[in-house]
Amino acid sequence: MGDRTHTHTGAAGRATTADGPASVRNVVLVGHSGSGKTTLVEALALTAGALNRAGRVEDGATVSDHDEIEQRRRRSVQLSLVPVAWDGHKINLLDTPGYADFVGELRAGLRAADAALFVVSAAQEADAVAGTTRAVWEECAAVGMPRAIVVTHLDTARTSFEEMTRVCGRIFGHDDPDAVLPLHLPVQGPEGPDGHARLTGLTGLLTREIFDYSSGERHRLPPSGDQEGPLQEARDRLIEGIIAESEDETLMDRYLAGEELDVPALMGDLERAVARGSFHPVLTAAPAADGAGQGVGTVELLDLISAGFPSPLERTLPALTAPDGAPRPAPACDPGGPLVAEVVKTSSDPYVGRVSLVRVFSGTLRPDETVHVCGHGLTEPGGGTGPSHEADVRVGALSAPFGAQQRPLDSCIAGDLACVSKLGVAETGDTLTGAGEPLLIEPWSMPDPLLPQAVRAHSKADEDKLSQGLARLVAEDPTMRLEQNPDTHQVVLWCMGEAHTEVALERLRTRYGVQVDAEPHRVPLRETLASRTVGRGRHVKQSGGHGQYAVCEIEVEPLPPGAGIEFVDKVVGGSVPRQFIASVEKGVRAQAARGLAAGHPLVDVRVTLLDGKSHSVDSSDAAFQTAGALALREAAAGTRVQLLEPVAEVSVLVPDDYVGAVMSDLAGRRGRLAGTEQATGERTLVRAEVPEIEIGRYTVDLRSLTHGTGRFDRAYARHEPMPPHLADRIRETQETTANAG
Structure with missing residues (x-):
């Protein structure tokens, strides 16, 4: 990783097979928003020859050609793939959004990759690095994914590579700090007019050479005398870290005996440790000062990726099952084997239509062949484990992306990635296999969207397109969930946060031509009666011909929570004919569904039919339905109607430093603490029961309260009586809204 002769393809179009x-x-770049991931991808593409000196390819495309939403927001909101060639390798760089709202794009990148580069900015606070990347680091560690760390923005004021390396060792190497060590030390030139020292090169710890980039090209120089001391100290620690991971048990004894170890052998041990995921080198990189030369550290980083990161042959295929759930053996990563591929991302192109980013695990995918699509139903509320759709689909054109451009491919072999157009019903997470061989790849985990946004069509013309546009949005993004609430009659889009919501609504407008109005999300409340009461319903009308005549008397009493509506017939003597008993019950239940005081469904009461009157000619099913509804309304007038609100069981996972603040905040939301548990990594799980009306925006508030380090889950527990002063406030609000309407 520093002594190789490098070859690369001169244009992106020739680096796609x-x-x-x-x-x-396959390498995914992970890091906080603003850490410099996209800039780093551009610098790597320039060094690899995928870009010319002006930062463009022949047709003017650039890596940073984003859609209109990204241009307006000045931040990445979707996963992007940039393929480059280096030393005979095809490197697929997967650039992910750094903002927490777009974690679905990050998870898709992790699924498609075999190794990860964690990009951290030296200008960021340590808490920001820890909060946004530690959870992803632990996910990678759980599956043994190789990882390296790249420190950026060392040319900004008050930054220190040594301090950032210590931060990374503490955050990422808490189990083994000696497994997180730098491979180079930065060389900085004199301060410029802005007072910042520009990064001009690197000192290789193993080779004891300076890789000088000050001219825009990489040159090797010997270290100066004042660099020998820091170099030797860092070199000794690196060698000891490599020896600890080496399979050669004699290395430590030889090193302690003062023997000069062979540098190529040390590099080989280092590369093997990186590929195993047991050693995590820290590097630094920066784009060229003029944006046209080789970026500092880009050659070393490309060397690490090609020599130290594993190929797809070393990755274990995710578990496979038949559509009925029966396990199936995983095929080898062989281009000549049976086709097994997965849709890791779905997007829409205004000219091509739906485009699917596909990772091929086995076999070879070719244009115009027929494949079988099998899906898990990730777009259904709450997800699902069984298949929701299957179909044979003809594959459209294959292409490799470069910014906004798509470059045609003849095929995509096992281990590679490609964009596929016109895959029909295929959604994110679906499995592609040969026709007649349906299989399902175990889906990757996705967090539940916890921020609700109610929407309605802006106009009649938008109503016709709304359902289709929302369905497409949800099919593209598994972290988005669509709900049509039967109680509030709202269409609710559940998202990961405010930015996620804004992007979704903007895509509805710009991509699918649907204008929507956002409205406040309403929590589904219930009503019940506070005490026993009676009511009489009398529906008598005479208007020529057959009239309407029905009278019924009922008793209503409260039941325990969760009992629903219970109807009891205690009529004696036939005062209400048997054929009309069901009519009274139907009217009572219809009125209960409409509500009594505030328009919310009535629950947890027993309604007993005691007596009534009928007419031999004028009584009818409709008349007794009306009488039953009137009787229930009169009964409600004789007692207090109580509002019931849903209560959620909330589990909040936060670093220990924020436990007190989180518990205090939950108490302010009328939460009842259920207990705390110590979790891994100096974190605590706080359990509480909180009214849902108090946590509509909790995902946003928790992120702010814990600086992005906290996350939570919630599940419906039950409905409970709402405090009278809050219930009165809701009734007043509803009356005001009704009068205004």
């Missing part, structure tokens, strides 16, 4: 799985490297 792989000679075999062994030559492919």
Whole structure:
């Protein structure tokens, strides 16, 4: 990783096919928003020859060509793929959004990749690094994914590579700090007019050479005398870290005996430790000062990716099952094997239509062939484990993306990635196999969207397109859930946060031509009666011909929570004919569904029919339905109607430092603490029961309260009586809204 002769393809269009799985490297870039991931991808593409000196390819496309939403927001909101070639390898760089709202794009990148680069900015606070990346680091560790760390923005004021390396060791190497060590030390030039020292090169710890980039090209120089001391100290620690991970048990004894170890052998041990996921080197990189030369550290980073990161041959395929759930053996990563591929991302192109980013795990995917699509139903509320759709689909054109451009491909082999157009019903997370061989790849985990946004069509013309537009949005993004609430009659889009919501509504407008109005999300409340009461319903009308005549008397009493509506017939003597008993019950239940005081469904009461009157000619089913509804309304007038609100069981996982603040905040939301548990990584799980009306925006508030380090889950527990002063306030609000309407 520093002594190689480098070859690369001179244009992005010639860096889109792989000679075999062994030559492919799939790398996802992870990091906080603003850490410099996209800038780093551009610098790597320039060094690899995928971009010309002006930062563009022949047709003017750039890596940073984003859609209109990203341009307006000045931040990445979707996963992007940039393929480059380096030393005979095809490297697929997967750039992910750094903002927490777009975690679905991040998870898709993790699924498609075999290794991860964690990009951290030296200008960021340590809490920001810890809060946004530790959870992803632990996810990668759980599956043994190789990881390296790239420190950026060392040319800004008051930054220190040494301090950032210590932060990374504490955050990412808390189990083994010696597994997180730098491979190079930065070389900084004199301060410029802005007072910042520009990064001009690197000192290789193993080779004891300076890689000088000050001219825009990489040159090797010997270290100066004042660099020997810091170099030797860092070099000794790196060698000790490599020896600890080496399979050669004699290395430590030879090192302690003062023997000069062979540098190529040390590099080989280092590369093997990185590929195993047991050693995590820290590097630094920066784009060229003029934006046209080789970026500092980009050669070293590309070397690490090609030599130290594993090929797809070393990755275990996720578990496979038949559509009925029966396990199936995983095929090898062989271009000649049976086709097994997965849709890791779905997007829409205004000219091409739906475009699917596909990772091929086995076999070879070719244009115009027929494949079988099998899906898990990730777009259904709450997800699902069984297949929701299957179909044979003809594959459209294959392409490799570069910014906003798509470059045609003849095929996509096992281990590689490609964009596929016109895959019909295929959604994110679906499995592609050969026709007649349906299989399902175990889905990757996705967090539940917890921020609700109610929407309605802006006009009649939008109503016709709304359902289709929302369905497409949800099919593209598994972190989005669509709900049509039967109680509030609202269409609710559940998202990951405010930015996620705003992007979704903007995509509805710009991509699908649907204008919607956002409205406050209403929590589904219930009503019940506070005490026993009676009511009489009398529906008598004479208007020529057959009239309407029905009288019924009922008793209503409250039941325990969750009992629903119970109807009891205690009529004696036939005062209400048997054929009309069901009519009274139907009227009572219809009125209960409409509500009594505030328009919310009535629950948890027993309604007993005691007596009534009928007419031999004028009584009818409709008359007794009306009488039953009137009797229930009169009964409600004789007692207090109590509002019931849903209560959620909330579990909040936060670093120990924020436990007190979180518990205080939950108490302010009328929450009842159920207990705390110590979790891994100096974190605590706080359990509480909180009214749902108090946590509509909790995902946003918790992120602010804990600086992005906290996350929570919630589940419906039950409905409970709402405090009288809050119930009165809701009734007043509803009356005001009704009068205004």
